[in-house]
Structure formats: C-alpha cells, structure tokens
Amino acid sequence: MGAENPETAKPNAEGATYEDNAAEAANEAAEASEAQQAVEAELEKFKQLAEENATRTLRAQADFDNFRRRTLKEKEEFAKYASQKLIEQLLPVVDNFERALATSKETKDYDALAKGVEMIFRQLDGVxxxxxxxxxxxxxxxxxxxxxxxxxxxESEEHEEGIVVEEVQKGYMLKEKVLRPAMVKVSS
Incomplete structure (x- = not known):
C-alpha cells in the first residue's frame, strides 16, 4: 500500500476515518442512484400504461361515435321507408280503383261501378x-x-244521460292507441 495522507488517516469523533466516510458516502450515493433508477423505471412503466389507456379510451370513443352515427343512419333509413310495407299492400287497391274508373268510362254501368267500389272498399278495409x-x-x-x-x-228519452246516441264521424284505433276519436252526439 502506498503512503496514506495523514489527514485522511485521522479518525473523526466516532472513530471512523475520512476514507471510511468517503466510502460510506459513495455507497449511499450508489444506493440513491439505484433507487432513483428504479423509480424512473417504474415511472416509465406507468407512463406507458397511461399512454395505452389513453389510446384505448380514444379507440372506444371513436367506436362509440361510429356506432352512434351508424345507429342514427339506420334509424333515419327506417323512418324513411317505414310505410313501405303498407304502401305495397295498398298498390293493388289503387290498381283496382284505376280499373274501375277506366271501365266505368267505357260502359257507363253505374251499378257495376258501385259494386266494384264496394269490393275495393272491402279490400282496402282488409289491408x-x-x-x-x-x-x-x-x-x-x-x-x-x-x-x-x-x-x-x-234530448233523448230512450237513452239515459251521457250515452252516445249518434256517430257523426267514425273513430279509429291503431292497435291500442286512439288514432282519431269518434265525433258523436251525446244524450243530455
């Protein structure tokens, strides 16, 4: 071993030399450096996790926006063509009205026209x-x-008060909903 510096070889108040203190400080610095590296590594791991979560969130939001747009488009499409089935069922009725009108112009047989219109009315009523x-x-x-x-x-003697005695215009229901109330005369 080489010559020691007399100042570094002197023990301090606890009995440790300056070289011991320097070595201990170097050990503490190395441990602090390792701890800082571990914290930085964990911080980097959490940064990556946060980025992945942000990306997932953006994808989920984009998927939801696409779903909402697609659903809205489907809803608009459905509303646009909701009456298609009914209209397809009514087309034969329209065809029969056209035939009846064309035939009545040629033959002038109004009894046959009335009978044809009655048949068409029953067809329309069925639809x-x-x-x-x-x-x-x-x-x-x-x-x-x-x-x-x-x-x-x-005034009505045959009906008690509050009873419908005459129907001026028919009322209709569509399944369970009142489509048009009946216009009526009521007994008093």
Whole structure:
C-alpha cells in the first residue's frame, strides 16, 4: 500500500476515518442512484400504461361515435321507408280503383261501378285491418272523452244521460292507441 495522507488517516469523533466516510458516502450515493433508477423505471412503466389507456379510451370513443352515427343512419333509413310495407299492400287497391274508373268510362254501368267500389272498399278495409286499424263502436256506449269528441248534446228519452246516441264521424284505433276519436252526439 502506498503512503496514506495523514489527514485522511485521522479518525473523526466516532472513530471512523475520512476514507471510511468517503466510502460510506459513495455507497449511499450508489444506493440513491439505484433507487432513483428504479423509480424512473417504474415511472416509465406507468407512463406507458397511461399512454395505452389513453389510446384505448380514444379507440372506444371513436367506436362509440361510429356506432352512434351508424345507429342514427339506420334509424333515419327506417323512418324513411317505414310505410313501405303498407304502401305495397295498398298498390293493388289503387290498381283496382284505376280499373274501375277506366271501365266505368267505357260502359257507363253505374251499378257495376258501385259494386266494384264496394269490393275495393272491402279490400282496402282488409289491408288496414291487417295493419291493426279498428273502427270504434260508439253508439249506445257511455261518453268517454278519450275515445269520443262530443259535438252536440241532444234530448233523448230512450237513452239515459251521457250515452252516445249518434256517430257523426267514425273513430279509429291503431292497435291500442286512439288514432282519431269518434265525433258523436251525446244524450243530455
């Protein structure tokens, strides 16, 4: 070993030399450096995790936006063509009306025209019934403002008060919903 520096070889108050203190400080610095590297490595790991989560969030948001746009488009498309089925069922009725009008112009047989129009009416009524349209029966029933629109009160000896005595315009229901209330005269 070489010559020692007399100042570094002197023990301090605890009995350690300056060389011991320097070595201990170097060890502490190395441990602090390792701890800092471990913290930095963990910090980097969490940064990557945060970036991955941000990317996932952006993808999920983009997927949701695409889903919302697609759903809105489908909804608009459905609303645009919702009546297609009904119109397809009504086209034969229109065809029959055209045939009846053309035939009546040629033959002038109004009895045959009336019979044809009656048949077409039954065909139209069948199409509408298949779609859930029902006529309301109003005459003889108690007045109900949910189903009836009173346009007049009339004196009636054969009906008690509040009973529909005459139907001026038919009322219709579409499945369970009132489509048009019946216009009625009610006994007073």
């Amino acid at each position: 509408l019934s298949n779609e859930g349209l029902q006529r309301m029966e109003a005459v003889g029933t108690p007045f109900n403002p949910e189903f009836h629109q009173a346009i007049m009160q009339v």
